[in-house]
Amino acid sequence: MSLYDLYQRVNGRAVSREEAMEAISGNLCRCTGYRPILEAACAMHRYPRLAVPAVPAIRHTSNGRDQLDTHYALPTSLRQLLPLRARYPQAQLMAGGTDAGLQVTQQHQRFPQVIDLTRVQELLRIEDYPQHLTIGAAVNLHDAFAALAEKRPSIAHFAGRFAGRPMRQSGTLGGNIANGSPVGDSMPLLMALGAQVVLTAWRKGRMVSRHVALEDVYLGYKRTALVSDEVLCWIVVPHPLPGEWLGNYKVSKRVEDDISAVCLALQLHIDKGVVQSVRIGAGGVAATPVRAFKTESALLDQPWNEATVIQAQKVLEKEFSPISDMRASADYRRLVLRNLLRRAWLQQQGRACVQLEDLS
Ligand SMILES: Cc1cc2nc3c(=O)[nH]c(=O)nc-3n(C[C@H](O)[C@H](O)[C@H](O)COP(=O)(O)OP(=O)(O)OC[C@H]3O[C@@H](n4cnc5c(N)ncnc54)[C@H](O)[C@@H]3O)c2cc1C
Structure with missing residues (x-):
């Protein structure tokens, strides 16, 4: 939530300093400008509210086909969006703009x-079905994570x-997935949860959709399985089955507002001491977010004990070939990845683990 959003939400009442601080959290200002910004936020209610001008969106032509009005379209339904996407496959899709905007500014x-x-509208809904959640691709990360956290x-x-x-309140879950960064944080988690995405296009006058498992979406560095007329419309996340254990770890240089060096998510079902099912998603260790199939095989149907975990750690360490970059060296990434699996084992055993946050 920006200060502007906060201003709209409080509807004329005074904003507390705490509310203002949360609204600007994550902003890194090196000019010591926080104090006057917070003071201005707390004084906003003394000034008249400003109306935001409506944005021109789509021009309806006499032949009934929607056109991009010069260079910008703001469709309000899939029935508007998908034919536009089919006619303008080269147009830039923009959701929260927190990734795409950087191509402009940087x-x-x-x-x-x-x-x-x-x-x-259809992309802004979260729907709870008996077996799964369906999250619209344009739902912001804050709301999407809140819906996921209700179940887990x-x-x-x-x-x-x-x-x-x-x-989190500007960026969207669909944008994180479609952007396909190898260090995107939602994808390892969603892969571990068995999520699928629904890709939709307008063909021969009708809507056509396909479901794709998230791990199959990524073809190479920032290359996805979406074809030019498709839009990522929904993310389908199965509800937890009884006995699910979930571990989800992000290692980054800073605790707040930082991109991962390594991410690991692990979903386990253990029955009578044996691993009945396991799904592992990883980030920061390959050109795309990945599922650790080999490590899963090393765990599946095995007794859930320290020896199995040590064996699986060895497999996990070798499963990917991470690169060295400004966030971490390849060796560090491999080491952290294998250690995160050990952390999951210890945590699953109920052993207390130090969190990165505890050290800050
Ligand atoms: C300061 C800062 C901190 C960040 N921290 C993190 C972090 O901790 N973890 C992390 O993972 N990311 C982080 N990011 C990256 C970014 O915020 C996320 O990836 C976010 O989810 C992108 O969503 P968006 O709606 O802004 O996408 P946009 O920027 O609007 O779009 C990103 C790309 O996806 C495409 N796209 C968007 N929606 C769709 C759709 N429905 N169908 C098809 N294509 C689509 C766009 O065309 C574009 O190419 C950070 C970014 C910034 C600026």
Whole structure:
């Protein structure tokens, strides 16, 4: 939530200093400007409210086909969005803009045409079905994680490690997945949970959808299985089955507002001391977010004990070939990955583990 959003939400009442601090959390200011910003936020209620001008969206032409109005479209339904996407496959899809915006501000790119996804009603819903949650791709990260945490409370802690609150309220779950960064944080978790995405297009006058397992979405560095007329519309996340154990870890240089060096998520079902099912998602160790299939095989149907975990750690350490970059060296990433599996084992045994946050 930005200060502007806070201002709209409180509807004229005074904002507390704590509310203002949360609204700007994650902003790194080196100019000591926090005090006047907070004071201004606390004084906002004394000033008249400003109306935000409506944005022109789509021009309806006489032949009934929607067109991009010069360079920007703001569709409000899939029935508007998908035919536009089919007609303008080169247009930049934009959700929260927290990744795509960097191409403009840091790489000085210009997008000649933009299709804004943030008002498409069908993409803004979270639906709870008997077997699964369906999260619209344009749901912001804050709301998406809150819905996931209702089913799996441990996710709430992990969600707090994703960027800062303003980013979580601007960035979307669909944007994180579609952007396909190898260090994107939601994907290892969603892979461990068995999530699928629904990719939808407008073909021959009708809507066509396909379900794709998340691990099959990534073809290479920032290359996805989406074809040019497709939009990622929903993320389908199965509900937990009885006995699920979930471990989800993010290691980054800073606790708040930092991208992962390594991420590991592990979903386990153990019955009578034997691993009945296991899914492991990892980030920061390959060109894409990945599922650790070999390590899963080393654990599946094995007794859940220290010897099995040590064996699986060896497999996990060799399963991927991470790169060295400014966040971490390849060796560090391999070591952290294998140690995170040990951490999961210790935690699953009820042993207390030091958290990164405890050290800050
Ligand atoms: C300060 C800061 C901190 C950050 N911290 C983290 C972090 O801790 N962890 C992390 O994982 N990321 C982090 N990010 C990255 C970013 O916030 C997330 O990846 C976010 O989820 C992107 O969502 P968005 O809606 O802003 O995507 P956008 O920037 O709008 O879009 C990203 C890409 O996905 C495409 N796209 C978006 N939606 C769809 C769709 N429905 N169908 C098809 N294509 C689509 C766009 O065309 C674009 O190419 C951070 C970014 C910043 C600036």
